[in-house]
Amino acid sequence: MTFRVIDTETCCLDAGVVEIASLDLSETGISNVMSDLVNPGRPIGLDAMAIHHITEEMVADKPRIARVIGRYQGSAYYVAHNAAFDGRMLPEMNGAWICTLKLARKLYPGIKYGNQYLRYALNLQVTPPAGLYPHRALYDFYVTAALxxxxxxxxxxSAEEMVAISNEATLLSSLKFGKYRGQPLAQIALQxxxxxxxxxxxxxDLSADLRYSLNFYPNGADSAEQTHAASPAGE
Structure with a gap:
């Protein structure tokens, strides 16, 4: 069985692919490594540029995503760390999505779940290409593959179980934006x-997990410590 581990870098939080990269992972190891810089047809936000260091000059003469996406298609399973985001950036993919972020939350409770944090917390053996760095797609997918x-x-x-877990709604523990950024949702619901x-x-444009969590916590405001079938995910 082969999994296509895929990652994107974008102009901002919700649009504009500037890099796509993937590798195939099977019982025999890693193969079919691919990557492309992409012209997004729009400005790259400074906040995004400060993370991935992909500049507008680097992508000025690169093709649009529609010109390169075909060679990334054709897999039965796509794997990403936060698959909801990459799946939204790549709606052309027809395979099932597996989310290593959701799998890690379920399997390793009580820690943080950033790709680089998990790399060291779980002692993952990763050998990314020389000269690259975290938050480049061609680097990050090696960490995701090891994860x-x-x-x-x-x-x-099994692959089917991982797909099912990836499709479950996750009860998030805190808010990532707005005036209560970083505060527990249970506490916000009470106050x-x-x-x-x-x-x-x-x-x-709320993620399915955030919409689920926002619906849950106000209804649980009278008892913020109540037990629920979906355990809050650590950040």
Whole structure:
């Protein structure tokens, strides 16, 4: 069985691919490594540039995503760390998505779940290409591939089980933006439940996990410590 581990870098949080890279992972190891810089047809945000260091000059003469996406298609399984994001950036993919972020949250509770944090917390053996660095797609997918191998080893989950877990709604523990950024959702629900209702009513581009969490916490405001079938995910 082959998994296509894939990663993108973008102009901003919600659009404009500037880099795409993938590798195929199977029982025999890593193969079919591919990467492309992409002209997004729009400015690259400074916040994004400060993370991945891909400049507008680097992509000025590169093709648009529609010209290169075909060679990344054709896999039964795509793997990404936060697959909801990469899947939204790559709607042309027809395979099932596996999210190593959600798998790690379920398998390794109580830690942080950034790719680089997990690399060291789980002692992943990673040998990315020389001269690259974290937050470049051609670097990050090596970490994701090593994480997937570790998850398979520790869990014994089949591909179908990993897809099912990846599709489960995750109860998030804190808010990542806005006036309560970084604060526990349970606490916000107790102090200002109307704010969570306002987010639901006014923000359309919410992830499925965040929408699920915003719906849950106001309803649980009278008992923030109640047990729920979906355990809050650590940050």
């Amino acid at each position: 997937l191998m570790k998850i398979q080893q520790d869990s014994g989950w 200002d439940p109307d704010y969570l209702h306002w987010l639901l009513a006014n923000l359309r």
